Amino acid sequence: MKRPISLTVNGRAETVLAEPRTHLAGLLREGLRLTGTHIGCEHGVCGACTVEVDGAPARACLLHAGAAEGASVRTVEGFDGDAVMTALREAFSAEHALQCGYCTPGMLVTARDIILRLPDADEARVREELAGNLCRCTGYRGIVRAILRVLAQRRG
């Protein structure tokens, strides 16, 4: 049975009719047509579905829609005007940190969290922090360098 689920998505209050067994990724993609959040495994390993839930990165495939009631969610579509995200986008392009682009939205949300939480992270730490986001195309070097580039910029 579908039931209404109320939550805040990218700063807007939304009420979506969804099966409680749907996951948050499905609710965002099918219910709100926010297709920037991708689905790669639906069992919590690949990180393609990573979004921000109440300020921290979370896997949208592991959270039931019902459990997202009242949550504040930010997806890749919701970071326009965010200085860190703007810097990351620039760095991802400059460092060729994306090819097919499928892992990219999840990578960006994780990367932004790394930048804000670990301003002194070195390469090894960045790689550890990325362990929950798989990319099949790039071999990670560009992604790691892009994050290190933004960290360095912010350290001045």
Added chain:
Amino acid sequence: MTTASDRPSASEGVNRPHSHASKTGKGVGASLRRKEDARFLHGRGRYVGDIAVPGMLEVAFLRSPVAHARLLGVTKPAGAQDRVFLAADLPEIAPIRAVSALPGFRVSEQTALATGKVRHVGEAIAACLASSRAEAEDLAAACEPEFEVLPAISDMLTARAPGVPLIHEHWAENVFLETRREEDLSDLDAVAAAKVTRVLRTSRQSMAPIEGRGVLAEWDTRLEQLVVTTASQQPHVSKTGIAEALGLDEGQVRVIAPDVGGGFGYKAILLPEELVCCALAMRLQRPVRWLEDRLEQLTANANCREHHYIVTAWADREGRLLGCDVDATVDSGAYSSYPFSACLEAAQIGSIFPGPYILPRFRYHTLSACTNKPPILPYRGVARPGVCYAMETTLDALARQLGLSAEAIRAVNLVPKEAMPYRNLVGKHFDSGDYKEALRRAVALVDVPKVRARQAKGECVGVGLASFCEQGAHGTSVYHGWGMPMVPGFEQAQARFTPDGVLELRVGLHSHGQGLETTLAQVAHEILGVDPARVRLVHGDTALTPYSTGTWGSRAMVMAGGAVAEACRQLGERALTIGAALLQAERGEVELAGGTVRRRGGAGIALEEIARTWYRRPQNLPADVDRGGLDVTAGYRPDPDTGTHSYACHAVVARVDVETGAVTLEDYVVVEDGGVLVNPMIVDGQVLGGTAQGIGTALYEEMPYDAQGQPLAGTLADYLLPGATEVPDIRLDHMETPSPWTRFGQKGIGESGAIGPAGAILNAINDALAPLGAEVFDLPATPARVLAAIEAARR
């Protein structure tokens, strides 16, 4: 404008400059940032799963839980008769028959839904339709199939054992194809200074693009046309296959490949699921969508890389190869996939085994075994990663016997640059390159003396090398003999100015991460001087683009790059004629420069103005102007079309933990030569990504099957893809030997990275284990396999 400071640093591996530098910083040779990045970085990419249309039905497939069985029947859930479809309900779909003209090839018939028998776990039996995937899955779970389970062929080496059941019952044995080259090598024992025989095995893998497959089929009642949106690397080939299987004219099928989230070969296939969705969309007059989930991908489609080799090699005192005897078996799975067939991989082992080396004598025998596993597909590098692994580890074994270094044995065997172009004993035709220099550089870049010093102190660390070459963009002359459903010919491209002067390019192959929107714009800029920002690429739609066999075989930049260059050259000619008329000059007095047509050394007229004139102010054109206008389709094929050969040397330092068996890659160097690089940054990305996949092949990725043919890794927690902590900061060094045969000297290099890692890494592991007398033979070198090797040596 691209300035020095915002140039990417991505290509700064070992900091060797690229020699072919675009004069404007935007043409061939420029590391131009990608035009496609912006949409992906904002979540505005559009993949099949992002597209929903009103009235759409979702499909879930009931898939076989057993590997080999007679399918006695399926009871549909009560009340769902019209929402569950079996093979018998869709007789309009002809079976997929991917033939090969190679003598003795046995053709399989793969029905889109199982008919009579199931031949691998995950084979689709019924299509279940509902308004959501979850409800469709509920329907599938409520179906009751009935099986008479048969013994399964789970191990390719037992495929022709006496008494085994036949997978295709009208066949004489479970073999798609056997190929051989006979040569009597019996005299080599007497003359060789060294001889080794090795038995090697590689595991079955899943290509695992992060986006799965997906199809959305709709029937357009106005055009009487199927519109199939599908994650495909080769939309035109899919179109031909769909039209053939459904008995439609090709004009009645339009295939659209939107953004594709990684391919690697996984999406170069005509899918049974595509045919089912198409038939249902026509039958029901409703849009029908199927999106593959990870469970389906892992269990129904682990479909590549499973090889077995018995290699014997002889060498003289200096390590020069005297001959090789290779017996190779490839697990081809249950069916022959369209268009590449079930034998592409095994049958090419014979021709690629010599690799970059001079091999004077050679005997081989290859077998494409039919088993109860998913049908084989060619994964990045096709058979080369396995072949390179076999050859490179064999060379090291010879070197150990002879007391030679790994570098020395390669140096005496590599084809020298003076011999280029070189034709080897099985007819491979190498275009250009300095293979020994790549080896020399790779060895110089890893600190071998330091590794030796650490070994002397008892550290379990080793260094490993792999040299190889990659044939790319090989065309008609190579493929016609295979007699597959598809033979690449002339690649076509369309170039046209729109009335506002924007240059529009149309090509029939497709990008699945390679950045063709950028690189083909760079090619156009090189020829016409139009700013890449004013170039639009249209691709991924058969209704809008000229025919192409698609993006595979490292062919896109050679073939589409050549075709776009030629189309732009001809378009430039047209613009020159119009420009000359407008300038009241003779045709011979004008030239193209900086996006204008100008009198030599004089004033110019912008291409925009020429386009505006042609379309909107025709009154200003002379009556005798070329009536073809500003719209050109041109075809291209390199001459000869036997393929370019990029090449590389990978060098690895690996540390082995003898207590846990864990392997750490401490250093990874790739020296490669892809000829002239259209966009070095993008080539680096291809090499890095391929190398990461090869690291997966070497150390992590494995789909194990039990004796009943059950796949044992159903999640990405069981099937391990390399993550950011498993892939080291790979260092790249470039060489640039132009191919004499291609438009700009470019070579196909998209698959290269994936070829070398298994050989180089296993050589490093075995170098580390040598003091223990241990050696790992099978891939991937998991901790369990490494520990078993150490244990075996202790006993």
